[in-house]
Amino acid sequence: MTVPHDLQDPADHRSGLTNEQVIGQEELFAAARRRLDRGGGVLLHGPAGIGKSTVVRALAAEYAGKSRTVLRCSATESESHLPFLAIADLLGPVLDRVADRLPAAQRTALEAALTGHGETVLQPDGHHGLALRLAVLAAFRALAAEGPVLVVADDLQWLDRASTELLGFAARRINGSRVRMLCALRTDSPDGLDVGTCLRGLPHDSEALRVGPLERGQISALLTRRGHRSLPRSTVRAIGAASDGNPMFALELGRALAESPTAPRPGEPLPVPTSLSALLLGRLDRLPAETRRTLLVAAAGARPTLALLHAAGRPDAEADVERACALGVLVADPENRTVRFTHPLVPSALYAAADGPERRAVHAALSRAAFDPIERARHLALATAGADPEVAARLSEAAGLARDRGAPSVAAALGLLAARHAPRTSPSSPGAHSPDAHRLRAAEDALTAGETDLARDIAHDVLRRATEAADRVRAWMVVIDSAGQAMAEVDAVLPQALADAGDDPRLLGLVHHQLAWQALLVEGDSGRAHQEAARAARLAAAGQDRRTELLALAFQAHMEVLRGHPDAPATIARALEAPQDEAVACDPNGAGAVHCRWMLMGDRLDEARSTVTALLRGARRRGMVEAEVQYLRLLAETELRSGHCGRALDLARETLRLARDTGIGEAAAGALAALAEAAGGDPARAGELAEEAVRAAERDGDQIFLARALAALGQVRLASGDPADAVRVLRRVRALEAGVGMDDPAGSRWHGDLAEALVRTGETGEARRLVEETRVRAARLGREGVLAVLDRAEAFALAAEGDPDGAEYLLGRSRDRLAGLGRRLSEGRTLLARAELLSRDGRNAAGALEEAARLFRRCRALPWLRRVEAVAHAAPAPVSGPAAAAGPGRAGAAALEGLAAMERQVAGLVMEGATNREIAGRLFVSVKTVEATLTRVYRKLGIRSRIDIVRLTAGHAGG
Numbered sequence: 001m002t003v004p005h006d007l008q009d010p011a012d013h014r015s016g017l018t019n020e021q022v023i024g025q026e027e028l029f030a031a032a033r034r035r036l037d038r039g040g041g042v043l044l045h046g047p048a049g050i051g052k053s054t055v056v057r058a059l060a061a062e063y064a065g066k067s068r069t070v071l072r073c074s075a076t077e078s079e080s081h082l083p084f085l086a087i088a089d090l091l092g093p094v095l096d097r098v099a100d101r102l103p104a105a106q107r108t109a110l111e112a113a114l115t116g117h118g119e120t121v122l123q124p125d126g127h128h129g130l131a132l133r134l135a136v137l138a139a140f141r142a143l144a145a146e147g148p149v150l151v152v153a154d155d156l157q158w159l160d161r162a163s164t165e166l167l168g169f170a171a172r173r174i175n176g177s178r179v180r181m182l183c184a185l186r187t188d189s190p191d192g193l194d195v196g197t198c199l200r201g202l203p204h205d206s207e208a209l210r211v212g213p214l215e216r217g218q219i220s221a222l223l224t225r226r227g228h229r230s231l232p233r234s235t236v237r238a239i240g241a242a243s244d245g246n247p248m249f250a251l252e253l254g255r256a257l258a259e260s261p262t263a264p265r266p267g268e269p270l271p272v273p274t275s276l277s278a279l280l281l282g283r284l285d286r287l288p289a290e291t292r293r294t295l296l297v298a299a300a301g302a303r304p305t306l307a308l309l310h311a312a313g314r315p316d317a318e319a320d321v322e323r324a325c326a327l328g329v330l331v332a333d334p335e336n337r338t339v340r341f342t343h344p345l346v347p348s349a350l351y352a353a354a355d356g357p358e359r360r361a362v363h364a365a366l367s368r369a370a371f372d373p374i375e376r377a378r379h380l381a382l383a384t385a386g387a388d389p390e391v392a393a394r395l396s397e398a399a400g401l402a403r404d405r406g407a408p409s410v411a412a413a414l415g416l417l418a419a420r421h422a423p424r425t426s427p428s429s430p431g432a433h434s435p436d437a438h439r440l441r442a443a444e445d446a447l448t449a450g451e452t453d454l455a456r457d458i459a460h461d462v463l464r465r466a467t468e469a470a471d472r473v474r475a476w477m478v479v480i481d482s483a484g485q486a487m488a489e490v491d492a493v494l495p496q497a498l499a500d501a502g503d504d505p506r507l508l509g510l511v512h513h514q515l516a517w518q519a520l521l522v523e524g525d526s527g528r529a530h531q532e533a534a535r536a537a538r539l540a541a542a543g544q545d546r547r548t549e550l551l552a553l554a555f556q557a558h559m560e561v562l563r564g565h566p567d568a569p570a571t572i573a574r575a576l577e578a579p580q581d582e583a584v585a586c587d588p589n590g591a592g593a594v595h596c597r598w599m600l601m602g603d604r605l606d607e608a609r610s611t612v613t614a615l616l617r618g619a620r621r622r623g624m625v626e627a628e629v630q631y632l633r634l635l636a637e638t639e640l641r642s643g644h645c646g647r648a649l650d651l652a653r654e655t656l657r658l659a660r661d662t663g664i665g666e667a668a669a670g671a672l673a674a675l676a677e678a679a680g681g682d683p684a685r686a687g688e689l690a691e692e693a694v695r696a697a698e699r700d701g702d703q704i705f706l707a708r709a710l711a712a713l714g715q716v717r718l719a720s721g722d723p724a725d726a727v728r729v730l731r732r733v734r735a736l737e738a739g740v741g742m743d744d745p746a747g748s749r750w751h752g753d754l755a756e757a758l759v760r761t762g763e764t765g766e767a768r769r770l771v772e773e774t775r776v777r778a779a780r781l782g783r784e785g786v787l788a789v790l791d792r793a794e795a796f797a798l799a800a801e802g803d804p805d806g807a808e809y810l811l812g813r814s815r816d817r818l819a820g821l822g823r824r825l826s827e828g829r830t831l832l833a834r835a836e837l838l839s840r841d842g843r844n845a846a847g848a849l850e851e852a853a854r855l856f857r858r859c860r861a862l863p864w865l866r867r868v869e870a871v872a873h874a875a876p877a878p879v880s881g882p883a884a885a886a887g888p889g890r891a892g893a894a895a896l897e898g899l900a901a902m903e904r905q906v907a908g909l910v911m912e913g914a915t916n917r918e919i920a921g922r923l924f925v926s927v928k929t930v931e932a933t934l935t936r937v938y939r940k941l942g943i944r945s946r947i948d949i950v951r952l953t954a955g956h957a958g959g
Contacts, residue, residue: 022054022055022058023214023218028044028055029058032059033059035207036059038205040202040204040205040207041180041182041203041205042206042209043156043185043195043206043209044056044183044209044211045184045195046186046187046211046212047188048186049249049279050211050213050248051211051247052154052186052211053154055184056152056154056182056184059182060072060152064150067149067180068143068148069143069146069148070152071143071150071151073152073154073159074089074155075153075156079160083113084160085163086160086167087162090151090153091114091136095110098143099111102135103138105131106131106134106135107135109131109132109135110135113162133170136167137170137173137174140170140179144178144179148179149178149179150182151181152183153181154184156183156193157185164201168200171201171202171203172200172201172204179203185198195208213246214245216237217661219236219239219243219245219247220661223239223254228255228257230258231257231258232454233451233663234446234451235453237451237661238270239254239257241344242344243344243345244345246345252273252275256271256273269347269348272345272348272352277353280345281346281349281350283328284329284350287323287324290316291319294309294320294321295330296350296354296358296362297314297362297365298341298347299341299346299347300351300359300362300363300366301375302375304338304340305336305338306321306338308369308370309339311368311369312365312366329342330342360382360383360385363382364379364380364383366379374402374410377414378395378413380394381417386421387420387421388421389423391418392421392423395417395438396414396438399414399418402414406620406623407623408448408449408622408623411442412442412445412451412455415441415442416439416458418438419435419442420435422435436462439458440458440471440474440475443455443458443459443475443478444478447481447626448622448626450664452483452484452662452664453482455478456478456479456483458478459476459479460475460479462475463475463479469500469504469507470504473497473500473507476493476500477497477510479493480493484626485700485702486700486701487522487700487701487702488521488522489701491522494514494515497511505539505543506544506545509536509541509549509552510540512539513540513551513555516529516533516536516552516559517529520559520703520704521700521703522703524736524739525741526559526562526740527563527741529559530559533553533559536555537549537556547583547584551589553571553591554584554594557575557591557594557598558594561597561601562741562742562743563743563744564743564744564780568598569598572595572598575594576595586615586619586627588619588629588631593627596611596631596634599611600637600638601744601746601747601783603641603784603785603821605641608634608638609635609638612638615627616628616631625662626665628658629655630665632655632658633655633668635651636652636676640652640675641825641826642822643824643855643858644859645676645825645860645862646860648676649681651676652673653673653676655669656689667693667694667696667706667708668705670690670692671713672712674686674689674712674713675715678715679861679863680862681862681863683716683863686716687720690709690712690713690716693705693709693712694710694713704740707733707737707742707748708748710730710736711730711749711750713729714750715750717729718753718757719863719867723756723758724757726757730754730757731754733750743777744781744783745774746778746783751786751789751793752786752792752793753793755767755770756793756796759797764801767793767794767796768794768797771793771794771797774790778790785818785821787817788813788817788818788821791813791814791817792810792811792830792833795808795810795834799837804837804841807837808837811837814830824855825856825864828855828856828861831848831851831852831855834848835852839871846945846947849868849871849945850945850946850947852868853865853868853946856868862913865913868947872947899941903936903937906933906937907937907949911949
């Protein structure tokens with residue numbers, strides 16, 4: 001298809017796919033644009049379904065508007081034997097535009113090729129072959145003379161040979177700046193074209209770009225966009241893993257699962273639709289039946305090795321694996337004698353294609369051959385039909401082993417298999433469990449693994465049948481825990497759980513612990529939450545439930561911390577006393593987490609870091625996903641408080657990815673990520689994340705995390721220069737926390753920011769009152785970090801009231817306090833505040849700006865470095881010497897022009913924020929040389945610091 005740009009309907013451009021509509025691949029788009037903007041060609045390559053054609057369409061829609069002519073062809077496998085078909089698609093519609101400009105012999109040859117006549121004389125070799133090649137080249141040149149040409153060729157692997165030769169001949173000889181080529185190649189076929197060969201058929205200034213897989217979050221967004229919103233998160237994660245990030249595979253799996261009346265059983269792969277099976281398994285028809293049988297055994301095994309295949313009765317495993325590798329189905333590691341499929345969907349498709357008896361036979365062989373007890377139990381269960389108490393017992397033991405190994409997701413799947421094989425009648429064996437007992441344990445394992453939707457479904461299934469009070473209360477606890485922060489959604493569950501608990505103190509302890517969470521998150525009443533937690537701890541102790549007692553004590557301590565209660569340290573100590581439950585030690589709501597939060601609030605940053613690092617290590621070892629989200633967030637917060645902005649940003653982004661993937665703690669993770677972006681990343685992104693966090697907390701009905709999300713949004717607004725909106729948002733935080741009863745100002749730390757924002761909006765009196773009220777509470781609790789920030793806020797108020805000396809004193813005290821606590825980022829903000837006030841009074845702020853810039857560079861706080869530059873630009877100090885003589889607006893130009901070339905280079909890098917060591921590395925000189933050069937720059941310009949260079953350059957830009 002060929003469309004001259006000046007003849008296109010404008011609606012064609014509006015209907016084209018844009019890169020904003022393509023999920024993921026931002027880096028790929030940027031690289032393709034850089035290449036296409038310079039001319040030449042782009043070759044996108046990757047396996048089937050990875051999204052090459054989607055990206056090609058989006059880029060073609062974008063660059064069609066920049067081209068006079070767009071030439072298109074898209075080959076198919078069924079037509080790849082037809083000669084000149086692609087050339088006909090490309091040049092046929094424009095033949096009338098170029099024919100008159102071709103010599104007679106070339107025109108005849110081209111017309112014959114495009115119309116299908118005269119095949120006998122159009123041989124690739126000889127005189128007529130050369131005429132045809134020259135005709136295609138001349139046609140491209142004639143079109144390029146009219147304006148830019150865009151050639152779009154999809155599925156190059158199926159281009160007919162004659163067209164490939166002609167297109168390559170012309171492409172190597174045309175001017176790449178006038179003719180752009182955008183092509184796509186499928187690269188997963190062992191006997192197909194390779195990237196290097198195809199690239200040689202494009203203009204010389206062309207680039208090959210690999211289209212990579214999507215991340216799991218992007219797969220989730222893709223499924224949602226295509227209407228698969230009802231798929232549970234655990235299923236979406238399974239689709240992401242099975243598809244290996246391939247968008248077409250993911251969509252086909254999502255469609256098959258959405259249409260399937262039943263979900264796949266535990267331990268079984270996802271169902272593979274016929275459309276994918278044909279694509280994945282078509283080449284296997286070339287293999288002998290015994291080789292396909294070996295591949296089925298490998299597909300059923302979790303980690304297939306040659307030894308496992310031999311033990312499972314495949315004597316010719318080496319030869320079978322070699323055949324499969326030659327076909328591109330398997331990859332073998334000769335050193336470790338392991339094998340793996342080239343795509344995770346291949347084993348699923350193999351397994352789905354086998355019938356029931358064949359699968360059971362394979363699992364029976366593997367149950368005897370597998371070396372791992374967990375795998376032996378799994379295969380035994382999948383080889384066994386019907387109830388079998390011995391199989392159920394083996395699976396229960398394997399689930400316990402998986403739990404100990406930190407694989408709760410595997411334990412959950414084994415527990416559900418055990419429920420299928422456990423007898424429905426009362427077990428005669430003392431150690432046996434009922435099917436529902438296995439299901440409940442599986443649900444609790446699923447919760448630990450972050451598979452909340454699976455846990456909730458299992459619990460509801462149990463509740464439909466269970467009559468025992470203990471089973472019902474246990475199931476209700478899973479339903480409540482699976483709601484996470486959105487406890488308002490399960491508000492009606494608690495009365496039912498309380499009724500089922502009766503007068504059993506052990507069961508009542510469980511329910512009252514959840515009532516404490518309800519009081520805090522839903523009702524926003526920390527006082528009642530504290531009372532319920534204390535009651536739950538007493539009941540659990542009476543019922544000899546140490547785990548619930550410890551968790552209730554930790555919650556009680558948490559409330560005392562939030563409320564500024566003097567008993568908080570003692571309650572934390574009680575919750576940390578032996579004997580400890582191993583599972584509670586790393587629990588995200590356990591005493592360890594509360595203790596870490598307590599240390600953070602007291603600015604004991606080194607202790608908090610070592611504590612949370614140990615907790616994170618333990619959570620990961622046990623596969624506790626919710627705990628991992630919590631401790632990653634706490635570690636990121638610790639690094640942010642310490643001024644390690646780069647590290648904090650990496651951790652915050654990792655936390656947010658995990659939170660979104662699991663649906664756990666999204667509001668809290670988003671709020672922390674917003675603060676990290678504002679400090680060391682992208683301020684615009686910070687605002688987006690903070691707003692998302694507020695919406696998530698409002699959706700969940702979570703009063704605590706709504707206050708934290710709003711506090712983050714207010715701080716981001718203040719940092720971005722919008723104090724009026726910061727006041728609006730932070731006043732809302734103040735009202736929320738007052739309603740909850742949060743008395744410790746070291747929790748969200750918004751008080752100083754609200755006071756500063758009030759001063760900046762002219763409400764100094766309210767700012768002074770807020771500072772005084774907060775200072776009383778902070779002093780009572782010994783919150784030095786809060787007091788330091790309050791000093792900074794009050795300094796703004798004093799300066800506004802005409803007391804610069806008082807402001808200077810408070811800023812000095814603030815800096816000293818923050819430096820002693822290791823709060824480098826906040827210390828830099830105090831130095832920046834001092835520079836602002838000095839500049840406002842017409843005093844020299846160069847020293848304060850230089851110190852602030854040095855601290856922000858050490859913190860990698862790039863947004864704050866830009867604030868330093870903005871202050872320097874807004875209030876340029878007068879300079880002496882040659883620069884001053886040039887006059888205002890021209891001083892920078894005159895001074896910089898007087899510098900030697902090396903001196904100008906160093907001054908320019910100083911303007912970029914580079915340190916002396918970084919300048920030395922970029923200019924390939926020593927640090928001493930840089931220092932000596934700067935000394936000469938200072939002397940020639942009559943200045944004293946790096947900040948003065950900023951001012952001079954600002955004057956240069958203005959002139």
